[in-house]
Amino acid sequence: xxxLLLRHRDIENLADLAxxxxxxxxxxxxxxxxSMQPExxxxxxxxxxxxGRGGAGFPTGVKWSFxxxxxxxxxxxxxxxxxxxxxxxDREIMTFNPFQFLEGVAxxxxxxxxxxxxxxxxxxxxxxxxxxxxxxxxxxxxGFLGEKLFGSDFSLKLYTHLGAGxxxxxxxxxxxxxxxxxxxxxxxxxxxxxxxxxxxxxxxVNNVETIANLPLIVTEGATxxxxxxxxxxxxxxxxxxxxxxxxxxxxxxPLGATFRELIFTCGGGLPEGRKVKGIMPAGASSxxxxxxxxxxxxxxxxxMDYENVQNVGSMLGSASVIIIDDTHSMDWVISKTVxxxxxxxxxxxxxCREGNFWMLNIIDRIGxxxxxxxxxxxxxxxxxxxxxxxxxxxxxxxxxAVVSAIERFPEDFTTRVKPA
Amino acid sequence: MSLVEKYPDEIKAVLxxxxxxxxxxxxxxxxYMAMREEGFVTKQSMQEIADLLEISTTxxxxxxxxYTLYHDKKAGKYRMQVxxxxxxxxxxxxxxxxxxxxxxxxxxxxxxxxxxxxxxAVMCLAACDxxxxxxxxxxxxxxxxxxxxxxxxxxxxDALRKGGVEVK
Numbered sequence: 321x322x323x324l325l326l327r328h329r330d331i332e333n334l335a336d337l338a339x340x341x342x343x344x345x346x347x348x349x350x351x352x353x354x355s356m357q358p359e360x361x362x363x364x365x366x367x368x369x370x371x372g373r374g375g376a377g378f379p380t381g382v383k384w385s386f387x388x389x390x391x392x393x394x395x396x397x398x399x400x401x402x403x404x405x406x407x408x409x410d411r412e413i414m415t416f417n418p419f420q421f422l423e424g425v426a427x428x429x430x431x432x433x434x435x436x437x438x439x440x441x442x443x444x445x446x447x448x449x450x451x452x453x454x455x456x457x458x459x460x461x462x463g464f465l466g467e468k469l470f471g472s473d474f475s476l477k478l479y480t481h482l483g484a485g486x487x488x489x490x491x492x493x494x495x496x497x498x499x500x501x502x503x504x505x506x507x508x509x510x511x512x513x514x515x516x517x518x519x520x521x522x523x524x525v526n527n528v529e530t531i532a533n534l535p536l537i538v539t540e541g542a543t544x545x546x547x548x549x550x551x552x553x554x555x556x557x558x559x560x561x562x563x564x565x566x567x568x569x570x571x572x573x574p575l576g577a578t579f580r581e582l583i584f585t586c587g588g589g590l591p592e593g594r595k596v597k598g599i600m601p602a603g604a605s606s607x608x609x610x611x612x613x614x615x616x617x618x619x620x621x622x623x624m625d626y627e628n629v630q631n632v633g634s635m636l637g638s639a640s641v642i643i644i645d646d647t648h649s650m651d652w653v654i655s656k657t658v659x660x661x662x663x664x665x666x667x668x669x670x671x672c673r674e675g676n677f678w679m680l681n682i683i684d685r686i687g688x689x690x691x692x693x694x695x696x697x698x699x700x701x702x703x704x705x706x707x708x709x710x711x712x713x714x715x716x717x718x719x720x721a722v723v724s725a726i727e728r729f730p731e732d733f734t735t736r737v738k739p740a
Numbered sequence: 741m742s743l744v745e746k747y748p749d750e751i752k753a754v755l756x757x758x759x760x761x762x763x764x765x766x767x768x769x770x771x772y773m774a775m776r777e778e779g780f781v782t783k784q785s786m787q788e789i790a791d792l793l794e795i796s797t798t799x800x801x802x803x804x805x806x807y808t809l810y811h812d813k814k815a816g817k818y819r820m821q822v823x824x825x826x827x828x829x830x831x832x833x834x835x836x837x838x839x840x841x842x843x844x845x846x847x848x849x850x851x852x853x854x855x856x857x858x859x860x861a862v863m864c865l866a867a868c869d870x871x872x873x874x875x876x877x878x879x880x881x882x883x884x885x886x887x888x889x890x891x892x893x894x895x896x897x898d899a900l901r902k903g904g905v906e907v908k
Contacts, residue, residue, distance in 0.1 A: 402866050403863075403864060403866065404864070405825045405826050405827055405863075405864035405868065406826070406827045406864075406868055407864075407866060407868075408866040408867055408868055408869060410866075411866050411867075442866070443807065443809040443882070444809070444865050444866070444875060444882060444884075445866075446881050446882040447881070447882065447883065447884070479757045481757070481765075481768070481769075482768060482769065482772065483768070483807070484768055484771070484772075484807035484808070484809040484810055485807050485808030485809040485810075485862075485863075486806065486807050486808065487863065487864075498768070499765060500762065500764065500765055501762075501764035501765045501766065501767040501768065501793070501795075501803070502764075502803075503802055503803060503806040504806065504807075519759065519762055560868065560869070561869070562827040562830070562831075562868035562869050562871075563826075563827050563830040563831070563868075564830050564831075568831075568868065568869035568870075569869045570869070600826075604825070604826055604864075640868075642826060642827050642830070642868075643830075644830065648830070653826065656825060656826040656829055657826060660825055660826070660863055660864070663863055664863060666806075
């Protein structure tokens with residue numbers, strides 16, 4: 321299948337404006353601005369069934385339609401904070417196919433009536449931010465950004481903004497706080513960004529990959545877009561494959577492709593013929609899918625879309641699929657994820673700040689061989705006490721691997737603790 | 741010399757990105773500017789940024805403290821930030837980090853005696869398929885080094901020591 325999002329893999333130098341234009345670039349933006357009303361664009365995106373690729377899977381067109389038309393200005397903010405352990409797809413899009421992404425941002429701005437759009441990149445994407453600044457300047461020179469685009473009344477400016485190392489800024493309200501010059505701590509919702517976003521104005525926050533789909537939807541229409549994927553999860557998705565795998569990397573597949581296809585056909589299986597022990601399909605925030613001889617085929621034949629991954633006890637999330645082989649113990653795996661969340665907890669709400677602190681203490685004790693079976697029970701208790709009590713999803717995410725590891729891989733813990 | 745004296749046009753361009761009544765948004769780009777020469781934000785720059793944006797120095801310090809890429813203390817000329825999060829660790833990042841530190845004779849978080857390299861362990865850098873990997877943060881910016889081995893890294897450090905590599 322030809323790539324739709326990773327088109328640079330089929331077309332050389334797609335990051336060059338002339339090349340991008342030669343391959344149909346900016347035709348979608350022109351079509352939207354010159355022949356469609358903003359509401360029509362929103363309706364088309366709604367009909368396409370495009371769902372947010374950052375992890376939540378919320379329908380993009382529906383998210384846009386929440387913006388009230390009595391408060392102005394509106395803003396579009398592209399979420400390029402890509403920080404979930406196991407995710408590295410937005411980086412590839414922005415580096416090698418930047419114009420498809422930027423054209424998408426422009427289309428989103430037109431649809432919701434925003435004359436200014438911000439691209440919030442994690443601080444580590446310093447080189448990419450500089451690259452995007454150059455590409456934005458190229459677009460301005462070529463008349464695809466700026467005043468009165470294509471002779472219409474629509475004017476648009478895009479700006480990049482670099483974060484500085486904080487996973488929490490991928491959460492949309494924390495991202496907006498950061499963009500406003502504050503510490504990146506989530507806001508209490510409601511109100512949601514659609515009504516009270518950047519500078520208190522109606523704001524759309526969309527993930528980079530979500531946005532990169534927009535030119536396709538405008539060009540092909542909702543029906544064309546639905547040619548790939550499933551009815552409830554249409555389109556293609558970039559799966560970031562990492563961990564114990566022969567060929568790690570990004571693979572663009574239709575939503576609903578199976579784990580088998582990703583892990584064995586694309587990824588070439590596991591090194592040294594080792595067995596899959598666990599899969600984390602949504603990065604460090606995943607419940608760990610247990611894989612053994614008994615359920616191997618069931619898991620491998622599960623379609624990777626927003627509905628079916630739940631049937632094997634996890635979530636698709638941002639589709640950052642981490643493969644764990646049978647040489648690793650799950651107590652070590654969760655010591656890594658808890659260490660991550662302990663570091664990234666923003667400190668605003670108590671269950672997350674304290675919960676992660678104590679989870680790390682206990683998991684360290686287990687790792688050092690000083691723990692008793694009671695500590696494992698305590699660890700699970702702390703995790704379940706955090707659930708449903710945090711201001712944003714980070715606190716919840718931190719518990720997913722912990723609870724699933726203890727429940728599904730109990731022997732990895734019993735062998736690590738001293739008898740009571 | 742103050743930041744305004746050093747980078748007058750750049751500061752103007754940064755402020756122009758945000759609504760005039762929302763200039764606090766410029767605190768992050770200005771902090772990067774302030775780190776450009778020394779690799780950390782001096783007290784003087786902190787005060788200057790606070791004055792420019794009409795916020796308190798405490799506000800500026802809170803931003804520096806919250807985000808991992810801002811520093812208020814001097815470290816090595818190059819901060820070598822190795823990712824050893826789960827996906828990288830599954831591909832040997834912990835062993836890489838340990839033997840790199842062994843080769844340099846320092847512990848994680850320490851700086852080589854010549855003041856050239858500080859080795860740090862950091863959270864996911866979105867390069868999980870190219871582990872072991874690290875980024876080098878220096879005053880002028882950040883660069884990724886992917887699919888690394890200890891040998892390749894020691895060669896890179898030698899080149900940095902001789903000043904033969906443009907890290908920008």
